[in-house]
Amino acid sequence: MKLAISWKVFFLLLLLLLIPVANWYALNIYQQQIEISNTETNKQLLNSYHGLLLKLIQEDSNFAEQMSLQKNAKQVVVAKREGPILVDGFADEWFPYQDNLLQTRNDTNPSQMRLIEDQQFVYGLIEVQDNHVIYLNNQNQGQSSDTLRLDLGYGYWLLQAVAPGRMNVQREFGSGLKPINSIVAVWQETKNGYVVEFRAPKLLVGDKLNAVLYDVDNQELSNYNDKYQGVFTFTNFSYLPLAREKNNAWLLANELNQKRLTITNQTGQVIYQVGDLFPINAATMPTNDRYRSVKKIDDAFTRSIYQNGSHSEDFNQGSIDFYARAGKFFQINGEQSGLVILESSLLEEKRLLGTIKWWLWAFSVLIWLLILSMVISQISKYRKRIAVLNDLTEQANEADADAVDFSNIEIDGHDEISQLYENMAYYNQRLEQRRGHQQKLLARLNHELRTPLAIIGSSIDNLALSDLDEGDQQLIDNARTGLERLSLSFSRLSEANRLEDSIDKVELEWFVLGQLLESLVTSYGHAWPDISFNLNLDDVDVKVRGTEDLFAQMLDKIISNAVDFCDDRKTIIISLELNKSSLQLSVFNYGPMIEQDKLQTVFNLMESHRKKDNAIPSSGKTSNLGLGLYLARLIARRHKAKIFATNSENNDGVSFNLLWAKKNFRLQ
Structure with a gap:
């Protein structure tokens, strides 16, 4: 393929x-x-x-x-902090930490304690149920107040409420209490009691916990007396180990x-x-x-x-x-x-691999598009240049020309297309030169041999006036016949040469082909009354570009050839057929066929394939120089038609055809 x-x-x-x-x-x-x-x-x-x-x-x-x-029910698990914690005394950030609660029942509902930690701090939340909150008004007077007492491994801390939102944090020493500024603690009252939230550095936290709640209801009672509402413990008044990240x-x-x-x-x-x-x-x-x-x-x-x-x-x-x-x-x-x-x-790794993958894909597509644009650009250039050569060769082929006309184009470059153009132009130039030499040779031979032929003819005529016997007279007649044939050949060659030049110079115009064919077929019926001419137009109404006179001369020569080779049926069929992409005019005669290898050369100059048994020249003469079909081809070229001969499928005749491409004819 x-x-x-x-x-x-x-x-x-x-x-x-x-x-x-x-x-x-x-x-x-x-x-x-x-x-x-x-x-x-x-x-x-x-x-x-x-x-x-x-x-x-x-x-x-x-x-x-x-x-x-x-299993250790006495262990306290310190959870890992998973979100931000704002030490403000509210428990809203502590919702995710519902496990590992420490509880003590000091009221209708138990109080709860939770611990969490991160890399720097330990956080605590104590939710206390209390029906009467007692604040610390004056620390120096030894006043009792609601208090939390915590030991996280490095001594007890006292967390006492001073006012809503404020707490007093102190550390117990042998000699008394000292404030701890590094611990942040906030107290907030709730509907059922209060909440204590604190944050302590990990350096102050050990590996055990003891937590006690002192619930005071009468602020006038002295500290640590039997009138306390109660002392409650989260750790059963003992130390529990802390399960921490450390x-x-x-x-x-x-x-x-x-x-x-x-x-x-x-x-x-x-x-x-x-x-x-x-x-x-x-x-x-x-x-x-x-x-x-x-x-x-x-x-x-x-x-x-x-x-x-x-x-x-x-x-x-x-x-x-x-x-x-x-x-x-x-x-x-x-x-x-x-x-x-x-x-x-x-x-x-997947991100890096994905980046590499997409960059590689984008780079490959970019390179592919770049190559595609370059290839398309180069193909476009090639196609344009090839199209020029193709159009010229198609025009030459449609016109059945001997050479391609490169006079109006020029293809520059150093690639295969330009090399092809140069080679074609070179061989076309050689062909034109050879054709010019042939035309000059014919003209020169016609000019140079006219005088010798005239002298020979005059000498033969003078000899014919002499007293010659019958044998010599026959020789004189043969010489005169040969001389006439030679003179006729030069005349026909000169005529063909002049006709070719005149054909190239004639001005073309569009004419209706069907009307011209009807007129010509009528005249052929008068010229050859013994021959039946059948014209089939099939309602084809088209115009071709040329001249009616030249077209008539061309068809005369084709019809003359058909009459010469027509058999006893004496019928010639002329048909005009319109196809989708072409127009074809055919002249068919019943008679002998042309040899297959001679179908391409029958239109050449000085080419004749007549045989003695079927050579019946319509002019009544016995000589044929092979000029008629050659001139027909010259005229067909000028009319942008390709002329060719075919044998019939039934092997009973020959058809001479004229073929026009779609662009060379017009519909009415």
Whole structure:
């Protein structure tokens, strides 16, 4: 299958487009590989953390208790702060911290205490139920007031209400009390009592807690007497250990970048979680990250760990929020005591890979578009130049010309198209030169041989007047016949030469072809009464560009040739047929066919294919010089028609055809 150059270039560009597609595919394969590698690395890190956890449990008898891995009702868990805390005496920011409450019943409803911490401070919230709030008016007079007495491992603190929104914070020493300025505490009254909110630096907080509430209803009673409403404790008047992050420093020392380590106890409660899979401000957050900031984990994943010992899963494969999760249970004293779960993401790698992918794709598309524009521009130039050459050759082909006219164009450049133009112009020039030499040779021969031929003719005539016998007279007659034939040949050649020049100079105009054919066929019927001329126009009403006189001469020669070769049926059919893209005039005669290899040369100068048994010249003479059809071709060219001969499909005659392209005729 042959393809045009445009389609070839199009398929080439498609191949070039496969380059970025291949790069995109390769990056996707690489993305799958790093996901697989991340999953395996996550499993290996999990084993490391699991082994370290077991070693700490074995070597540190207090570690399991501190991490709440064993049941210990006396332990106080300090939660990790997850959001901003404004120390203003209001409990609205403390809603997420509902677990691990310390309670004491000093009224109809129990009072509550909660502790949380971050990297710098420990925060406390005490919600007290009290029907009569007593403020401290004068500290120096030893007045009694509602008081909180806390010991967080480094001595007791006294928190006393001075006025709504204000508190007096002091530390007990052997010699008395001293104010503590580094502790911020705020007191706010509520409908059922009051709220105390405080913030203390971690340096002032140890690893145990003792918390006592002094509820005073009569402000005139002296301090610490039996008229107090009550002394209530959150810790049963003893110290309870604090489960804080500082006890897990071995984990905090690990920089968990794009990773999250979670430890649960046997009930699924999260007792430790550190690290973030994705930054909180990340543009893309996975919707199925169920373990972030949860208090308890109990799902199919954790149940599978308890059943199989370990388990791993991947989430969001092929996406920027891909992450891997692996878990493993651990035992204390031979019993399953909790889970270690490690999760890791590839957010930064995926972002970088996505950036590379899009930049590579954009760069490839940009290069492809640049190449496409260059190729299209070059193709456009080539097509324009090729179109010029193609139009010239088509015009020459339609006119059945001997050469292509390059006189009105010039193609510059140093590429194949310009080289083709130069070669065609060179051979066309040689052809024109040869044709000019032939015309000059004919003219010169006609001029140079006229006088010798006249002398020979005169000599033959003089000899004919002599007293010659019958044999000599026959020789004289043969010489005269040859001389006449030679003179006729030169005359016809000169006529053809002059006619060719005159044809090129004649002015053309549009004329109605059908009317001219009807007129000519009528005259042919008078000229050859023994021949039947059938004209088939089929309602074709068209105009062609030329001259009626020249066209009549051309058709005369074609009809004369048809009459000469017509058989006993004595019928010549002239038909005009209009197709979608062409107009064809055919002259068909019944008779002998032309040999297949002679169909292309029958219109050449001095070319005759008559045989003695079918040579019946319509002029009554026996000589034929092959000039009639040659002149017909010259006139057909001038009328922008291509002339050719074909044998009939039934092998019973020959058709001479004139073919006009669509642009060379007009419909009426």
